[in-house]
Amino acid sequence: MKWMIYGATGYTGELIVHQAKRLGYRPILAGRNKQKIETLATHMEMPWRAFNLESVDTIASQLEDVDLVIHCAGPFEETAEPMLHACLKAKTHYLDITGEISVFELAHSLRKEADDAGIIICPGVGFDVIPTDCVAARLNAQMPNATHLALGFDSSSRMSRGTALTSIRRLHKGGAVRENGEIKNVPLAYKTRRINFGDGEKMAMTIPWGDVATAYYSTGIENVEVYVPASPKLITRMKRMNWIRWAFAFKALRARLEKKVAQGPAGPDVKERERAYTWVWGEARNAAGDVITIRQKVLNGYTLTSRGAIELAVYIMRNKLSPGFYTPSRLYGAKLIDRFLVD
Structure with a gap:
């Protein structure tokens, strides 16, 4: 072919x-x-x-x-x-x-x-979204009656230029979760909790990751959230940004940030990719309050x-x-x- x-x-x-x-x-x-x-x-x-x-x-x-x-x-x-x-x-x-x-x-x-x-x-x-999607599918197989799904990942790898630009372009939209089968736009750092992704417990916040869409189609679970580690300082900054994120809908402001990103490296180099692996985490919960968790250590995202x-x-x-x-x-x-x- x-x-x-x-x-x-x-x-x-x-x-x-x-x-x-x-x-x-x-x-x-x-x-x-x-x-x-x-x-x-x-x-x-x-x-x-x-x-x-x-x-x-x-x-x-x-x-x-x-x-x-x-x-x-x-x-x-x-x-x-x-x-x-x-x-x-x-x-x-x-x-x-x-x-x-x-x-x-x-x-x-x-x-x-x-x-x-x-x-x-x-x-x-x-x-995005192979490892988290597979974790979601395995959780669903172990708990077919799950009503809530939380996914996340922890990586020390830098973003590529393209990923950073995508994040800037959707900043004005805020975050996203799936509730009762529907995707819902929510504030940045909408929810926070402590999570052990696989490398020790860390503070984490929700992000508008692709699994908000795909995990529902893979599992049928109607409530989906995705988390990444975030320091208390970053969480506070993101919450404050909710007051002004509407301004990032204007191309002139986005262009300034995009120009700064474009001046940086295209993405992590070979050595960084080799040493910066990723922990992928998932948690399923049913109506009775039962919870199961999966953690997997995978290659660098790129x-x-x-x-x-x-x-x-x-x-x-x-x-x-x-x-x-x-x-x-x-x-x-x-x-x-x-x-x-x-x-």
């Missing part, structure tokens, strides 16, 4: 390209910048194409002979919709590495169209993304699967996390 990595010259896209190369694959490398794509493809000895995402018809014409695309070009809230519709038109399987709730919801809304087109749509085939995206792409191409919308754990099974565990 012929497949493509779009956004191949971005920080995470290039990690995925190198993982494909290590495993002996030669996907088509694609992106918006012809010079960058050609340079990378020449170095990696892979075929390439350059096209933008402004027209669904243009994208679809580039995907007519492509069986599957891993979409890596953010911001996904702008790029996912045209790529998704182009994949539906070209009958090309769609994977992406998004962590944006709105994109997961969009992908889920197109589940019937995916079924009709005979393709698989599976967003979030990276750190390393996990590079491996997870290729793992699921190859899995789709090697197996005859029913079309439609999937989360990673529903596509591959909760055992997928076992591929990325750290001793």
Whole structure:
């Protein structure tokens, strides 16, 4: 089968390209910048194409002979919709590495169209949301009557430039949780609690992580929250920011922050990725008040993304699967996390 990595010259896209190369694959490398794509493809000895995402018809014409695309070009809230519709038109399987709730919801809304087109749509085939999604699925299997699900992760790794920019773009929206089956916009640092993610108990706060969308589709559990460690000082700062976060809806203010982020490194280097593993945590609770917990130690998020995206792409191409919308754990099974565990 012929497949493509779009956004191949971005920080995470290039990690995925190198993982494909290590495993002996030669996907088509694609992106918006012809010079960058050609340079990378020449170095990696892979075929390439350059096209933008402004027209669904243009994208679809580039995907007519492509069986599957891993979409890596953010911001996904702008790029996912045209790529998704182009994949539906070209009958090309769609994977992406998004962590944006709105994109997961969009992908889920197109589940019937995916079924009709005979393709698989599976967003979030990276750190967000593979490990937390698999933990959610295992908790659900152990407690089928769970009514509440809390997930989280603890990592010392720095954000990539793209992840930081995404966080800035949605800052004005605040946080998000799922309550009674519905996604609810809430203040920043909406809830706080002490959690042992795996490396000792720490103060933590809720964040609008992708599992707020996907964990419901993987488990059917109607109440979902996602936590990360946060110092009391940071929690206080985030709570105060709720009074002014509306201002970040203005492009001029966001542009100042985005410019500062753009001046920094693209993401953690090799040595940092090798030593900065991640603890993933999950807790399920039922109406009787019973609680079960899972903790798993996994690879650095960016390393996990590079491996997870290729793992699921190859899995789709090697197996005859029913079309439609999937989360990673529903596509591959909760055992997928076992591929990325750290001793």
